[in-house]
Amino acid sequence: MRIITLECPDCGTVVAANELEDNRIMKCPGTGCESVLRFDDLSEDDRSFYLDNKEQYRL
């Protein structure tokens, strides 16, 4: 199964696509990091793959 994640460019914290999709926009959960992470920050390919196969990511 393809695992889709986003890495915070500022602190390296990693967030899985299901979490990004649940929040759409979120403050980076890294300790002391102020960056904002968005589902839309994923590549277009990752986003469309995730949305086409949403069921397997939403247990």
Next chain:
Amino acid sequence: MKGVLLAGGTGSRLRPITHTGPKQLVPVANKPVIQYAIEDLREAGITEIGVILGNKGRDEIQSFLGDGSDLGVEITYIVQGRPLGLAHAVGCAESFVGDDDFVVYLGDNMLKRGIVDVVESFQGGEFDAGIALQEVDNPTQFGIAAVGEAGRVTRLVEKPDDPPSNLALIGIYVFTPSIFDAIEEIEPSWRGELEITDAIQYLLDDGGAIDSQVVEGWWKDTGKPEDVLEANRLVLEDLDAKRAGSIEDGAKVEGRVDLAESATIESGSVVRGPVSIDKNTTIKAGTYVGPYTAVGVDTTIANAHIENSVVVGNTEITTSGRIIDSLIGRGAAINSAEGRLPEGRRLIIGENSQLEL
């Protein structure tokens, strides 16, 4: 080599303790379970650790671990979110791991002897992965490995009806980045989770070499209350006790008793080790604290008899009854009903509590 520490899961078997915090922070001998895993990784020379967070208890775990500097490691958080399986959790760590080999450690597991042997065994050959095994009495309840010459794994089976060995997989794995290709190839199991055993089996089927190491000494999965008590007993058995706190004249203290600097054992009480008593806690007159008991911070015990128990902390116990084999959550109060009428027990109990009266 890097470390990936799993700190997700719901902790449902540890309710009500886990209603208010993640299972990885339940204390064993007054230290959160997850801290033992961090110390094992550090002892194996691993200081770059990715901590995988699920849906639950994230803030508590992050506020305890911080950036890792207090524990001598460097932590990167990896938010898995939904519990899509161990292989999904590992897969989420790909960008953190990069081209390194890495150890995966389940954050609610404890090992007496640490992971150095497992890591060294893996590094002693050209392997695609390494797994830690331990002999079990009931192999039909575990993931079981069939092992050939020199510890080479030949097959993995989940809860087999006809077990090929009694060697169970425990929650410690060593991987190379080839595991990420295997994870991409496998599909979720019947329970909807991406299984790490399927990913390792994929490596095997692909001609990969999988090392195994049978770990010596005890191994505990602290998922249930009785397991927490058992782990607490095992750790206290090897306790390196320092009596830094104050012990009044007239208190009877025997055996290995680890007493935090700001803790007090008052006159007229008996403490028989191995026992651990944490900061700002007072054992008052008339109390007996028996072997294999850990009492957390900011707690007062008066008149009670308590043994083989874990008191998480911020607790008041003034009952004169006997408390044994108990796990008492943070902020609980167990007071005396003596002299109160009508006679009887007065209970305010949270959901999923278990009492034997």
